[in-house]
Amino acid sequence: RAKAEGKNIYRVYNQAWDSRSERKMLLEKELHKALLKEEFILHYQPQIDLATGEMVGAEALIRWSHPRMGLISPGEFIPLAEETGLIVPIGEWVIKEACLQARKWREAGLPPIGIAVNISPRQFNKPDLVETILGIIEQTNADPRYLELEITESVAMFDTEQVMEKLDKLKSRGIPIAMDDFGTGYSSLSYLKKLPIDKLKIDRSFLVEVTPENANDNASIVAAIISLARNLNLRVIAEGVENAEQLEFLKAHRCDEGQGYYFQRPVPSEELEKLLQKRAAG
Numbered sequence: 420r421a422k423a424e425g426k427n428i429y430r431v432y433n434q435a436w437d438s439r440s441e442r443k444m445l446l447e448k449e450l451h452k453a454l455l456k457e458e459f460i461l462h463y464q465p466q467i468d469l470a471t472g473e474m475v476g477a478e479a480l481i482r483w484s485h486p487r488m489g490l491i492s493p494g495e496f497i498p499l500a501e502e503t504g505l506i507v508p509i510g511e512w513v514i515k516e517a518c519l520q521a522r523k524w525r526e527a528g529l530p531p532i533g534i535a536v537n538i539s540p541r542q543f544n545k546p547d548l549v550e551t552i553l554g555i556i557e558q559t560n561a562d563p564r565y566l567e568l569e570i571t572e573s574v575a576m577f578d579t580e581q582v583m584e585k586l587d588k589l590k591s592r593g594i595p596i597a598m599d600d601f602g603t604g605y606s607s608l609s610y611l612k613k614l615p616i617d618k619l620k621i622d623r624s625f626l627v628e629v630t631p632e633n634a635n636d637n638a639s640i641v642a643a644i645i646s647l648a649r650n651l652n653l654r655v656i657a658e659g660v661e662n663a664e665q666l667e668f669l670k671a672h673r674c675d676e677g678q679g680y681y682f683q684r685p686v687p688s689e690e691l692e693k694l695l696q697k698r699a700a701g
């Protein structure tokens with residue numbers, strides 16, 4: 420009897436750990452099948468030109484809806500996909516889906532906007548990344564000027580020559596490149612100058628508590644990134660704009676664009692289409 424109790428105690432101690440690793444294993448198993456079972460969709464979050472108030476772009480954000488487990492956030496499954504290498508086929512699906520969607524909107528006569536897709540480090544580091552992307556563009560008859568790639572500082576940190584070569588090739592085909600989550604990584608400023616990128620995305624953690632009146636550290640950082648971008652001739656967009664105070668601050672500092680819940684949450688393609696129709700109507 421004592422032995423049985425001991426076993427129960429052991430089980431209780433390990434339950435938290437067990438259920439975490441069990442969920443991870445389950446997710447990994449399900450992730451392998453998710454593409455074939457067509458469980459992914461893209462949502463789109465508008466990017467707003469702060470001078471005109473017009474939507475000028477949208478970021479494609481992947482969503483996984485599992486029939487039994489429900490909605491699983493990319494914050495949970497993208498790292499797993501990255502770890503297992505599944506990010507490569509998933510990432511290709513994202514690019515293709517975004518290009519097909521952009522073509523549908525174009526064929527419907529809607530105003531063209533840039534569609535930004537996230538490229539994970541492992542995906543970027545594949546030797547055939549450029550050929551894959553150019554292949555998808557050709558196959559879907561997409562306009563490369565409206566397919567923006569978001570990379571992070573961790574991509575830019577390693578193997579500078581190869582990174583530079585890939586970015587140069589993409590750039591020469593007219594594909595814009597944005598540096599996502601800027602300010603949270605380790606890329607050096609001199610490297611930033613050399614990279615053929617078009618846009619900095621200020622990480623949303625820096626927007627917290629930014630107001631026109633509040634002279635706090637975050638406000639200084641945001642102002643510094645905006646002026647850095649301007650001096651390097653890069654466009655700059657703030658992520659995570661959640662209120663009017665942040666927007667006022669960004670406008671006062673002449674930040675080019677904003678993206679965040681204050682404007683719009685990420686929405687399904689049908690809803691973005693309605694926004695595009697509204698824009699087309701004037």
Ligand code: C2E
Nearest residue numbers: 480481493494497513537538539659660661678679680685
């Ligand atoms: P990210 O690329 O930095 O995308 C922005 C994230 O911030 C999105 O979260 C978006 O929903 C969220 N967000 C936007 N506005 C606000 C706001 O005002 N307040 C707050 N609190 N959050 C806001 P989401 O969709 O959960 O995606 C999380 C991350 O997952 C993305 O961060 C990106 O790193 C990754 N991810 C999403 N889709 C893809 C994809 O297709 N491929 C890859 N490789 N990564 C993706």
Ligand code: MG
Nearest residue numbers: 478537569599
């Ligand atoms: Mg992004």
Ligand code: MG
Nearest residue numbers: 599600620658
């Ligand atoms: Mg980001």
Ligand code: MG
Nearest residue numbers: 600622623658
């Ligand atoms: Mg982020």
